[in-house]
Amino acid sequence: xxxxxxxxxxxxxxxxxxxxxxxxxxxxxxxxxxxxxxxxxxxxxxxxxxxxxxxxxxxxxxxxxxxxxxxxxxxxxxxxxxxxxxxxxxxxxxxxxxxxxxxxxxxxxxxxxxxxxxxxxxxxxxxxxxxxxxxxxxxxxxxxxxxxxxxxxxxxxxxxxxxxxxxxxxxxxxxxxxxxxxxxxxxxxxxxxxxxxxxxxxxxxxxxxxxxxxxxxxxxxxxxxxxxxxxxxxxxxxxxxxxxxxxxxxxxxxxxxxxxxxxxxxxxxxxxxxxxxxxxxxxxxxxxxxxxxxxxxxxxxxxxxxxxxxxxxxxxxxxxxxxxxxxxxxxxxxxxxxxxxxxxxxxxxxxxxxxxxxxxxxxxxxxxxxxxxxxxxxxxxxxxxxxxxxxxxxxxxxxxxx
Amino acid sequence: xxxxxxxxxxxxxxxxxxxxxxxxxxxxxxxxxxxxxxxxxxxxxxxxxxxxxxxxxxxxxxxxxxxxxxxxxxxxxxxxxxxxxxxxxxxxxxxxxxxxxxxxxxxxxxxxxxxxxxxxxxxxxxxxxxxxxxxxxxxxxxxxxxxxxxxxxxxxxxxxxxxxxx
Numbered sequence: 001x002x003x004x005x006x007x008x009x010x011x012x013x014x015x016x017x018x019x020x021x022x023x024x025x026x027x028x029x030x031x032x033x034x035x036x037x038x039x040x041x042x043x044x045x046x047x048x049x050x051x052x053x054x055x056x057x058x059x060x061x062x063x064x065x066x067x068x069x070x071x072x073x074x075x076x077x078x079x080x081x082x083x084x085x086x087x088x089x090x091x092x093x094x095x096x097x098x099x100x101x102x103x104x105x106x107x108x109x110x111x112x113x114x115x116x117x118x119x120x121x122x123x124x125x126x127x128x129x130x131x132x133x134x135x136x137x138x139x140x141x142x143x144x145x146x147x148x149x150x151x152x153x154x155x156x157x158x159x160x161x162x163x164x165x166x167x168x169x170x171x172x173x174x175x176x177x178x179x180x181x182x183x184x185x186x187x188x189x190x191x192x193x194x195x196x197x198x199x200x201x202x203x204x205x206x207x208x209x210x211x212x213x214x215x216x217x218x219x220x221x222x223x224x225x226x227x228x229x230x231x232x233x234x235x236x237x238x239x240x241x242x243x244x245x246x247x248x249x250x251x252x253x254x255x256x257x258x259x260x261x262x263x264x265x266x267x268x269x270x271x272x273x274x275x276x277x278x279x280x281x282x283x284x285x286x287x288x289x290x291x292x293x294x295x296x297x298x299x300x301x302x303x304x305x306x307x308x309x310x311x312x313x314x315x316x317x318x319x320x321x322x323x324x325x326x327x328x329x330x331x332x333x334x335x336x337x338x339x340x341x342x343x344x345x346x347x348x349x350x351x352x353x354x355x356x357x358x359x360x361x362x363x364x365x366x367x368x369x370x371x372x373x374x375x376x377x378x379x380x381x382x383x384x385x386x387x388x389x390x391x392x393x394x395x396x397x398x399x400x401x402x
Numbered sequence: 403x404x405x406x407x408x409x410x411x412x413x414x415x416x417x418x419x420x421x422x423x424x425x426x427x428x429x430x431x432x433x434x435x436x437x438x439x440x441x442x443x444x445x446x447x448x449x450x451x452x453x454x455x456x457x458x459x460x461x462x463x464x465x466x467x468x469x470x471x472x473x474x475x476x477x478x479x480x481x482x483x484x485x486x487x488x489x490x491x492x493x494x495x496x497x498x499x500x501x502x503x504x505x506x507x508x509x510x511x512x513x514x515x516x517x518x519x520x521x522x523x524x525x526x527x528x529x530x531x532x533x534x535x536x537x538x539x540x541x542x543x544x545x546x547x548x549x550x551x552x553x554x555x556x557x558x559x560x561x562x563x564x565x566x567x568x
Contacts, residue, residue: 003524006520006524006555007524010426010524011525013505013506014419017422017434018431019422021414022414026439030440031444034444096538161444162468163468192538218451219456247539247543280531
């Protein structure tokens with residue numbers, strides 16, 4: 001059977017259902033009731049009213065409030081007439097669930113996981129193991145996919161633009177002399193596994209006001225996050241993330257970048273960044289670590305010294321490979337090379353010149369590629385690894401000893 | 403203020419098909435009317451955005467599917483809990499299998515996901531992309547679900563009899 005045949009069979013089957021005229025009055029009353037319910041769920045929505053016209057008389061949805069302009073907050077439209085963020089705000093979202101935040105808010109403006117200024121927090125991987133106390137007067141909202149934070153518990157269920165959601169009520173810590181009060185609340189969409197956690201060191205109302213900006217987007221989809229996928233999946237994260245982007249409705253452009261000793265396939269970044277709202281079919285470019293071309297790509301090297309001059313204390317992998325770095329040391333100062341990645345254990349340094357001698361501390365962490373400046377002069381250190389019985393040069397550094 | 407005429411016109415045109423879609427998806431007739439009404443109530447609340455949306459029908463059906471899914475999760479309709487879709491009451495069950503009964507029975511053999519995709523594509527006449535939008539899935543997933551559903555329907559014994567006549 002073909003498509004038209006199935007269509008004809010379904011039409012016949014459906015036509016057996018007698019359908020009366022649409023219940024217009026009941027429909028409008030029901031919509032008005034939903035508007036009241038939606039206002040009750042949004043603390044910031046204190047004076048909105050939907051004016052529905054039924055024939056002659058006006059019907060106010062919120063009869064406790066004097067009639068006001070029923071139109072929603074000004075919504076700027078794009079060139080194709082599509083609905084965009086309210087004026088003065090920008091949209092950030094995941095899937096079709098977005099939140100309108102003030103235009104001036106930053107993104108990931110945090111330290112030690114704590115917001116330092118008004119900010120959206122999204123796609124954060126590992127957090128530095130440090131401590132930062134919250135600053136007064138800062139609002140933030142964090143978006144994520146998967147399960148919400150470990151301390152989430154649903155206090156209420158609600159509906160936002162037709163989507164079922166769970167709300168953890170806004171609660172505040174106690175303010176002390178040394179610590180500002182922190183208020184937080186969460187909205188979680190179980191069907192979409194997407195959550196929004198707003199925090200404020202200003203007030204509980206600010207948390208509620210932030211969360212009231214959540215909406216369902218009709219024409220755009222938020223770019224999904226790739227953290228903590230990269231932490232968990234490492235080299236498979238590129239394939240998994242590309243599949244998630246395609247599943248979300250985006251075209252995917254995969255680019256590669258060489259990172260010595262990097263795990264091939266690991267996601268480095270995505271453009272546009274996670275949280276950006278785009279029309280379906282838009283292209284998202286992701287950069288993953290490239291497969292190594294040769295053994296030299298599989299290891300990352302560096303050089304350190306105990307010089308008291310900061311600019312002489314470290315030479316990076318790219319600098320070593322470029323080969324044009326000149327370090328200045330004093331007699332008696334030490335210099336060492338280190339590596340990580342595949343074949344790092346075969347690292348060796350070959351000297352040309354008389355200014356350096358091998359450090360005889362055999363228990364040292366960098367023996368035998370650790371040296372001491374013993375005499376004035378110039379020495380070049382060439383760093384190699386061994387692969388398949390052959391020496392593979394990685395780069396060189398020239399040391400000038402005073 | 404909601405544009406009265408346009409919304410009324412939209413409802414008048416779409417109401418019968420929305421109700422019948424819901425029946426094809428497994429609702430009883432009263433359930434289907436409630437579902438269609440709930441859908442249009444939500445559409446009225448965001449009518450200004452729907453008017454500007456590129457794909458109004460896809461989003462209206464998305465609302466309908468979401469409400470249907472949540473009502474099934476909550477058993478909102480007050481029916482006895484059941485794992486299977488409600489039977490479509492065709493009246494006289496001893497009357498023999500005619501085309502429409504055959505179709506309804508065949509639909510009942512599909513999973514919820516498969517049934518919805520068949521109804522959206524062949525009854526609501528949404529395109530593959532519109533169906534994907536309505537269901538919140540990728541177009542490729544629409545294609546694969548539809549393909550599996552049509553394979554099951556093609557092997558349905560009640561529908562096999564109809565093949566000779568079509």
